[in-house]
Amino acid sequence: MSGGAGGLHAVLTDVVYLIAASLFIFGLKRLSSPATARSGNLLGAIGVLIAVVATLLDRQILGYGPILIGLAIGTVAGALMARLVKMTAMPQMVALLNGFGGMASALVAADEYLRIAVGRAVMTPDIAVTIMLSVLIGSSSFSGSLVAFGKLQEIVTGRAVTYPFQKTGNALLFLLTVVLAGVLVFGGPDPVLFGIFGLAALVFGVLFVVPIGGADMPVVISLLNSYSGLALAATGFVLRNNALITTGALVGASGLILTRIMCNAMNRSLTNVLFGAFGTAAGQAVAAAEGRTVREITADDAAILLGYARSVVFVPGYGLAVSQAQHNVRELADLLEARGVEVKYAVHAVAGRxxxxxNVILSEAGVPYDALLTTEEANPIMPRTDVAVVIGANDVVNPDAIENPNSPLAGMPIIEVHNAKSVIVIKRSMATGFAGVDNPLFYRENTRMLFGDAKKAISELVRAVKESVPA
Amino acid sequence: MSEGLLISVYIFVLAAFVGFEVITKVPQMLHTPLMSGSNAISGITLIGAVLVAGRLDSPLNTYIGLIAVILATINVVGGFLVTDRMLHMFRKKPDGSK
Structure with a gap:
């Protein structure tokens, strides 16, 4: 690849790789605004395309059969997946693609190991170390992503799965893989031991994700995204290919930033998310609601409240995505806007999976992106908001997070709907949210509960607004 | 050798800084497309996979290469297409529709 031999042809290939890497950076930069994001994505695709075409002309390639078969299968499968996936299933889709990328990087590094081992060539320590890193990170991100996919798709339980000596077992397994890697680096080439090492990495990836609950998946997916980038960079070091190194660093950084944002939004440390086995306790004892009453509201009364408001803010949670209510919410918003109500959406960073x-789910329903507010943007306008409508969200609107220092949620940034003039909470039952914590918002003076499935409740509101509020 | 390695480490570190700078500016609204898009870019590992599959070293190497090409291609094609599909849905409020 890069490096001395090969002359002009190799230099040209390297120049193409440099252009590709620049296109990636430029493309990511354009992702910072919805207006330019689509062209940014296209630049990235062009970058990969020219890099692959340049590689196809490489003189090391002796036969095109397997390459073309692989490209054909991959293109068809990838295109089908991209076309058929539902927007609500995007997390599992990204988890899967992530895992595939990580595994591909690991396989390329593994092949290099086998080539050197069989060819009895000299394996320098830096090549050996980066091969081990690529295989370890790439394989475990692959198997970990598959488990995340299974949890999100609900093929396996979304709950945090725990068993005795779990952490000790995982730590020992990790130690074992590191020792194996050490033996492989300092001992002679040993393809069998190398295979065992690869298997151990795969098992580790599974056991790493199993104890993490479904609602913590935003962190896991971000982290696995970062790992697939690091595996790519490690493979770049193995092949001495600077395009792979650059891209791997970019993706690794991207995944790390998102991981940090997700952890901050939940006010939990990464360690707590990964090893805390959050979300195990099914019916955790909640400080009983005795003596406190919730006030119910009918759809018709809620419609009057909404129809004659000046400003309404919708606060969607995962419950909205589960019942596919985004289109109904949009319909309701349209009706309200036609009646002169200003409608916004306050989206918490961890709303969704x-x-x-x-944001993607709401955009799919046709919500314009200028109406989508972050927590920081929404909180200042809350006191001026007439009605805040909470749809299938719970922990992210729990005032205990700022008012009760003893709450498990204390310190978590929340959308302060309790500051709005009135709050309508659409919820199936009084069940607690993911954190298993009671929510004092429901008992407040200005809160009204509208019980029911999000989709049904919103369609009821749509009907009631049409009937009782003239446009 | 070691000089080449050092240069590669330089590139890695500098690219990571560029990544942090560029990606911190991406708004929350676009985090899902950012993730699927950056994910698609990481499918650039396809260029390594293509070499593995095309060198015809041994049947084992070729099979490894074939699987790597399939996985990386799904990553690239699926990633870019699904990102485009999502970004297509992000619309500004149409002017004067009120």
Whole structure:
């Protein structure tokens, strides 16, 4: 690849790789605004395309059969997946693609190991170390992503799965893989031991994700995204290919930033998310609601409240995505806007199952992106908001997070709907949210509960607004 | 050798800084497309996979290469297409529709 031999042809290939890497950076930069994001994505695609074409002309390639078969299968499968996936299923889709990328990087590094081992060539320590890193990170991100996919798709339980000696077991397994890697680096080439090492990495990836609950998946997916980038960079070091190194660093950084944002939004440390086995306690004892009453509201009364308001803010949670209510919410918003109501949406960073997921779901329903507010943007306008409508969200609107220092949620940034003049909470039952904590918002003077499935409740509101509020 | 390695480490570190700078500016609204888009870019590992599959070293190497090409291609094609599909849905409020 890069490096001395090969002359002009190799230099040209390297120049193309440099252009590709620049296109990636430029493309990511354009992702910072919805107006330019689509062209940014296209630049990235062009970058990969020219890099692949340049590689196809490489003189090391002796036969095109397997390459073309692989490209054909991959293109068809990838295109089908991209076309068929539902927007609510985007987290599992990204988890899967992530895992595939990580595994591909690991396989390329593994092949290099086998080539050197069989060819009895000299394996320098830096090559050996980076091969081990690529295989370890790439394989475990692959198997970990598959488990995340299974949890999100609900093929396996979304709950945090725990068993005795779990952490000790995982730590020992990790130690074992590191020792194996050490033996492989300092001992002679040993393809069998190398295979065992690869298997151990795969098992580790599974056991790493199993104890993490479904609602913590935004963190896991971000982290696995970062790992697939690091595996790519490690493979870049193995092949001495600077395009892979650059791209791997970019993706690694991207995943790390998103991981940090997700952890901050939940006010939990990464360690707590990964090893805390949050979300195990099914019916955790909640400080009983005795003596406090919730006030119910009918759809018709709620419609009057909404129809004659000046400003309404919708606060969507995962419950909205589960019942596919986004289109109904949009319909309700349209009706309200036609009646002169100003409508906004306050989206918490962890609303949904991956970073930014709720924004995609709302955009799919045709909500314009200028109406989508972040927590920081929404809180200042809350006191001026007439009605805040909470749809299938719970922990992210729990005032205990700022008012009760003893709450498990204390310190978590929340959308301060309790500051709005009135709050309508659409919820199936009085069940607690993911954190298993009672929510004092429901008992407040200015809160009204509208019980029911999000989609049904919103369609009821749509009907009631049409009937009782003239446009 | 070691000089080449050092240069590569330089590139890695500098690219990571560029990544932090560029990606911190991406708004929350676009985090899902950012993730699927950056994910698609990481499918650039396809260029390594293509070499593995095309060198015809041994049947084992070729099979490894074939699987790597399939996985990386799904990553690239699926990633870019699904990102485009999502970004297509992000619309500004149409002017004067009120």
């Amino acid at each position: 991956m970073p930014g997921h709720m």
